[in-house]
Amino acid sequence: MKIRLGYIGVEDTMEMVLAVIRKYPDYECYPYIHTRFEEIDDLLEQHSGNMDMWLFSGPLPYEAAKQSGKSFKPLFFIPYTGTSLYRTLCEILYQQKLHIDELSFDILTQAELQQVFSEFGIKHSPIYNKEYTGSDEALYEHHLKLWEEGKTKAAVTCVWIVQQKLARMGVPVFRVRPTESSVESVLNTALRAHEMLQFMDAQVAVQIIKTDPYNGVSQELYSSDELFNMEMALTQKLLQYAKKVQGSLKGAGPGRFAIFTTRGIVRELTNNFTTIPDLAEIQELEGRLTNCGIGIGKTVYEAELLAGKALLHTKPYKEGAWMIFFEDKTITGPLGKPEQLSYSYVSDELQKISAASSLSIATLGKIQFILRKRGTDEINAYELAQHMQILPRSARRILIQLEASGLAQITGEDNPHPRGRPRKIYRIDLSLE
Template sequence: MESVILKYPEFSCVPISYWHDDEIIEKLTTYMQDVDMWLFSGQIPYWYAKKWAGIAQPMFYVPSSGSSLYKTLLHIAYHQKISFNQVSFDTFHPSELERVFLESEITHEPLYLKHYEGEIHTDEVVRYHYELWKKGKTMAAVTCLKNAQYKLKSLGVPAFRVLPAQSAVVSTLALIRQTHETLHFKDSQIAVQMIEFDSFSSLTKDTYSTDEIYKIEIKMTEKLLEYAKKINGSLKSAGPGRYVIFTTRGLLQEMTKDFTVVPDLAVLQLTGNNAVTCGIGIGQTAYEAEINAGTALLHAKEYQKGSSMVVFDDNTIEGPLGQPEQITYGFASEKLQSLSEQTTLSVTTLSKLESILRKIRKMEINAHDLAQHMNIMPRSARRILTELESKGLAQVVAEENPHPRGRPRKIYRIML
């Protein structure tokens, strides 16, 4: 992989090696700030990183197939004289290996294959090959993992590794370059931050006067100018207590840690905790971004005073920023529009519900959990669920009683 990458001067390569799966996350953390993209030599470290979810940069891995697999099979057949029905494989999808055997006119079918989705511990792969060899069912192992090959050889198992083919590395580099160009375009998109603050929140009964409010607004403006300078933005007043900052997506994305935390606004020091409500809009034009920022502000106010929401250029809404229960939902689809017409529920409510179910990765939920995710009262959540049930879009599938003296909670299966 390194030898191929060196042929492309636009890439700067930082090689990172590991011997044990437990080292993967530690290694990634060490180099987190030094890279723009991650390229893994195989899918095991890739899936470990994906499951960890601590990486914000795009990730890729080079598939172990193509010419390098044919080369390995040729070596086994021609030099080692081993029959393919006595060889164990790992990583490959069954259909992929069957296709390779068919194209190579190999009469045997691949009998022993350890296929896996997602992450798997290297020791499990080693154990699979070793047990087959130990029982005399196989004479060799074909693996895509460097560490597995090393361990198998130390156990006496003839092990052959399928290396990433040069063509596969080149194709992956092309995909990385294309992704970089797309991200660069996104970074330069226009972003508008619409900020609304409550001037009265920092007043006491003794200090209430128009002069005091005016002083607070002057201080607010000074702090916002400092903040706008940080993100290379331009600050505009949009009426009493409301300001608009024009900047670019990349700078704002960095400031909010990929739209997960509330922007570091110095004005928060001058006001109460819930005094500043914020809407962020992304768009291809300043007009589109400003419209989206206004929409985001309305959603933030609807959720809770002092919240921050984002509306992207694809009309998806994300937030509230800084909250553990942050969700992403979209504007009206034809399906949700139709369901809204069948019920008394708004498209936004249905969209949020759909997003929550996608986030928790199941279709069952009770009113208490729904209320927690939506930041609404439990009785409002019960009303949503009973409305869906009355229209045949939900059904009670179980009950749970978390508190012995409390009322049992109905669990609904949602069928949007």
């Protein structure tokens, strides 16, 4: 079966990229042209369900796709290699007779530019260069301002949109376009990634589901036959769900069932391990399916053990929590909840910090993920408690312990409630350097 590849690119390189993709019999390509980054969200939302992976014409649309979160399929982009810049500089320096100091650059790093200049025998360092910081408008303004001030005579951009804007303003502009070799390189990388993903998707996944067949049932007296029928009705629903996930069902103790399937099916049903499966069989079990632990392992035995551990980790949460334990000892969950965390139980770095702070690796892993998710290294006890689903006093003890170990320091206070006690703000640095 061919790999369904969605390609989102710009019109000036579309035909070249498609011609290269056609050389690869493993791909079935679906091309989409975009003129604005805002269009990428809609394209992903409309077509991701029909794609196996996505390819983008450069790092900017790729970053826009990552930020949107509209697709959980593997994402790749065509890099601007040294060869791409080399070809553009040949035209500028030898045909247009411009000097390197008269040019402004973007996207490419200082090191990449230095390497190409060295190969050209150019000793000058690039003076006017701006790396991407999240805004194509900033790149456009970088080039335009330098040209208007008379510091440059032309712009060299990797971004089609920036090229179009500058050209409309009358700025002489050259675009670094991807080469066929760079397209071939990323297509080969994507093929290897697809093979690895297929291998991983074949891993065993075991779901251990905790149920309560009598939840929501009135307090009336029921005969043993009626109670048996309730249990059988629940089992029948679980059998339907097991069939939907192409798995098999077996009892795993009082009120517990195990479903055996594969990682790939679980990944698809949970939107890359982020949500509870949106299936009628699960919705009909609402209230009776209390919690679910999913284990993914190299063997059935390993996956079943990890599923049991995942189920234990649902205890701090309300009913309906789903957790996943992976073979690399990372855990994620509760699925579909704002407080969903992903953290590791095995880390050499966190092992050292654990020994120094007396906090468990799991606790440190949670804190590490929370800070990364928030995009800041500062947090108070109330915020930490909300994310970790623990009491504020427990969160305060953790922060005090980090402070005593030299891993956190108080940077200030906030007081959201005028009559309440101020909350200390801690800056956390989970390193021993």
